[in-house]
Amino acid sequence: MKASIAAALGAGIALAAAGAARAGTLDTVKKNGVLRCGVTTGLIGFSQPDSSGAWKGFDVDLCRALASAIFDDPTKVKYVPTTPVDRMTVLLAGDIDVLSRVTTVTLSREEGGLMFAGVNYYDGQGFIVRKDPKHEVKSALDLGGASICVQAGSTTQGNLVDYFGSHGIKVDVVTFGTAPETLAAYDSGRCDVYTTDASALYSQRLKMKDPAANVVLPEIISKEPLGPAVRKDDVAWFQLVSWTLHAMVDAEELGVTSKNVDEKLKSNDPATLRLLGVKGDLGTKLGVSNDWVVRILKHVGNYGESFEANLGSGSPLKIARGLNALWTKGGLQYSPPFE
């Protein structure tokens, strides 16, 4: 091995070790007795408090899964609402332990100090317009001259400029600081169009005066892989968050659910026994108990169960699995092996 390569590798290993030693997020969480999870200010299906004030949703389930793995108690979470503008500052300042809120994985965000632990939802940016029999809009390419409401601090704004700019179409972009303001502006007729991640359009449509009077256009103009983020300085914490996501996906693939997990402890499938910690010591090496995945599955469920309950057939959103189906069913959700 060349000396320069060896030196670079050595430096990398030293840096990783220093990072892991320095941050100790898992120890902080254990000491606090609660996980501080950054969520949205309210987005149905992903993170939204119910009528009793309890946070519910697909991104909330990741917080609950982590709390289950660490404390065997999904309620040991403090939810911290964040906006697209302040979410990264809040994480970098150490005010939350993990950010779990429809945030797109991008290089500049990682360069800015974040590390994404994976992708829990493959999304893309879409448009919603009011149905108008006199002036039917069938495509985003019909939107020349339209005013478009968009929330600041999102990838959405840049994609919009790129898309219409590259098609030589002039539009009027109107920016708002919060989701309720953006939605209210569109719903009251201030804008002709509302744009954000397609999943969020289905969610926000439920809050409109007359949801059925609005239609989502067919174009998806960007890639929005959404995932939980942590600070870049704690590799061990990053791995726990990352493998929590994987555990939920792997459980779905292996057919282990919240309902049958006890039975599956007696399975004769080696991959299932390793995932559930009956064989090996994968959990303790991550800093949690060996039955951490059993805890996640009992309290939260596998990836498919969480998807269906919050976003899919068991929810008001009725979003199809699409790209978020397992890789074995034509989608992109794929867990590396628990070995």
Ligand SMILES: N[C@@H](CCC(=O)N[C@@H](CS)C(=O)NCC(=O)O)C(=O)O
């Ligand atoms: N995925 C995009 C967009 C995220 C985003 O701004 N989503 C809006 C959709 S409505 C949102 O979550 N708003 C809720 C809030 O601000 O609390 C990003 O990471 O920039």
